Amino acid sequence: MIKPEDFYSKLVKKEVDFFTGVPDSLLKDFNAYIMDYVSADKHVIAANEGGAIALASGYHLASGKLGMVYMQNSGQGNAVNPLTSLVDKEVYSIPMLLLIGWRGEPGVHDEPQHVKHGRITLGLLDSLEIPYDVLPNDNDSMKETLDKAISEAKSNNFPYALVVKKGVFEPYELKNKIKSDYELNRERALKIVTSSLNAREVVVSTTGKLSRELFEYREGKKEGHEKDFLTVGSMGYSSMIALGIALAKPERKVYCFDGDGALIMHMGNMAIIGQKAPKNFKHIIFNNGSHESVGGQPTAASVINIPKIADGCGYKIRFKAETENEIIECMKELKDCEGPGLLEILVNKVSRKDLGRPSTTPLENKKAFMQFVENDN
Numbered sequence: 173m174i175k176p177e178d179f180y181s182k183l184v185k186k187e188v189d190f191f192t193g194v195p196d197s198l199l200k201d202f203n204a205y206i207m208d209y210v211s212a213d214k215h216v217i218a219a220n221e222g223g224a225i226a227l228a229s230g231y232h233l234a235s236g237k238l239g240m241v242y243m244q245n246s247g248q249g250n251a252v253n254p255l256t257s258l259v260d261k262e263v264y265s266i267p268m269l270l271l272i273g274w275r276g277e278p279g280v281h282d283e284p285q286h287v288k289h290g291r292i293t294l295g296l297l298d299s300l301e302i303p304y305d306v307l308p309n310d311n312d313s314m315k316e317t318l319d320k321a322i323s324e325a326k327s328n329n330f331p332y333a334l335v336v337k338k339g340v341f342e343p344y345e346l347k348n349k350i351k352s353d354y355e356l357n358r359e360r361a362l363k364i365v366t367s368s369l370n371a372r373e374v375v376v377s378t379t380g381k382l383s384r385e386l387f388e389y390r391e392g393k394k395e396g397h398e399k400d401f402l403t404v405g406s407m408g409y410s411s412m413i414a415l416g417i418a419l420a421k422p423e424r425k426v427y428c429f430d431g432d433g434a435l436i437m438h439m440g441n442m443a444i445i446g447q448k449a450p451k452n453f454k455h456i457i458f459n460n461g462s463h464e465s466v467g468g469q470p471t472a473a474s475v476i477n478i479p480k481i482a483d484g485c486g487y488k489i490r491f492k493a494e495t496e497n498e499i500i501e502c503m504k505e506l507k508d509c510e511g512p513g514l515l516e517i518l519v520n521k522v523s524r525k526d527l528g529r530p531s532t533t534p535l536e537n538k539k540a541f542m543q544f545v546e547n548d549n
Contacts, residue, residue: 173342174307174314176205182315183240186322188269190231192216192224193242194437198273198338200467203242204346207469217469220408220437221247225254228268238325242271244466245293245335246286246405250437255300259331267325270302270333277337284534285379285405297333304333309340350462350470350521355495357522358458359385362429364496365456365517368503369427374545375400376414377429379407380465381523382458386429387530398544402530402537408437411445411455418450418511421545425452425507432459432473439481445512446486453512455487460521468521482514494518 179202183189191210195203195217206215218224221243228239243251251270259266276282276290297304303324305317317334325332356364362385369375377383383402390397401417403410414428435442435457445453461474479490489509491502499517506513530537 173309174311174340175342176202176344177209178311179314179318179341180205180209182318183269186318188238188240188322190214190228190235190237190239191242192218192227192231192239193271194218194221194224194244194247195463195466195469196242196244196247196273196275197466198244198275198336199242199271199341200469201341201344202271203467203469204344208347217463217471219439219472221250222252222254225251225259225268229254229259229264229266232266232268238268238322240269240271242273244273245275246289246407248272248289248293248296252296252300255302255331261328261330265329266331267329268331269321269325270304270331271307272333272335274306274335274337280338283404283529293335297335302331302333304335307334307336307340309337346468349468350460350474352461352518352520354518354520356499356517356519358382358460358519359389359523360496361458361499361517361519362386363389364499365427365429365503368500368507369399371399373399373425373427374414374417374421375427375429376410376417377402378410378431378434379403379405380431380434381527382429382431384527384529385523388528396540397530397532397537398540400537401541402534404530404534408434408441410434411441412438414455415441415445415448415450415453417545418453419448421548422450422452423548424545425454426450427454427456430455430457432457432461432478433463433471435478436471436473436476442482442485442487446482449486449488450512451510454506455482455512455514456506457514457516458519459516460519462521464521464523478516479514482512487512487514489513491515492518
């Protein structure tokens with residue numbers, strides 16, 4: 173295994189000193205190390221992977237140095253546009269290093285949403301004509317591979333990718349952890365919100381631990397899961413899924429259970445929701461200020477005003493809550509208002525270590541959900 177500090181030290185010696193990207197569970201130990209030891213002007217957690225490519229491009233244009241962009245392989249989709257139309261050799265020819273966590277690696281058990289992308293990860297790099305190596309898990313081979321990657325990126329003025337398998341980095345515990353003192357964690361807040369919904373109301377929940385908590389809540393109540401569309405992948409798109417449902421079924425109230433990182437990743441969705449102004453759309457943001465599912469790195473949610481952003485985008489009503497009583501009162505108003513409406517709930521970054529995963533497949537979830545939504549009785 174590679175020590176995160178050894179990997180970082182080797183990069184800095186080669187004058188790779190700018191880091192940006194979206195955190196990934198396979199890279200969380202390296203992500204944690206640079207969170208602790210890299211200054212804020214040299215490390216930026218981006219809203220999405222395409223933005224990170226552009227950030228590293230700007231850094232190169234100003235400094236002549238390589239930046240490193242880290243991402244989960246699912247983030248390749250967000251990165252394709254700037255990789256082909258900004259940094260490509262036939263456009264601006266901008267070099268950088270890509271550090272890509274290989275979720276769903278063939279032959280390694282993983283969640284359904286990672287399997288397809290794991291299978292096509294290397295093929296996508298081939299299609300993008302981006303050279304790559306799978307990062308070795310020992311220091312000597314790592315140094316050789318890194319020397320090669322940096323040399324080729326510089327000589328060819330083009331990105332070079334390092335693909336990281338599970339377990340390559342040694343464990344590293346983040347020291348600069350987010351601290352908060354709210355009354356509730358997300359799971360408790362989720363239970364309060366969900367218990368206030370009636371039998372015909374529809375839920376679309378975001379990727380990550382929130383959907384897992386919602387599934388376990390229904391299990392604990394011995395309820396079915398047909399009311400909930402669990403967005404197990406596609407981070408940042410739950411609100412658009414919910415909008416599509418709200419427009420197709422204007423007589424049904426549709427709730428999007430979102431996370432702060434997912435909201436920020438594609439915040440432009442809020443403008444479209446405000447523009448279309450569906451009266452039946454309710455947007456609930458569970459804000460713990462972090463990318464909790466992939467290591468707990470901070471989001472920008474602690475320094476922005478989400479209700480004000482919603483106001484500027486045309487949401488009809490906006491609330492913020494952090495206690496049980498506040499959530500109960502806000503939910504009463506949100507349920508009765510003409511949407512789109514938004515409720516931001518501030519919660520602590522705490523979740524159960526024994527939190528399970530959905531026992532139904534995505535296809536089973538989709539089928540049951542569609543039958544529920546189709547039934548207007």
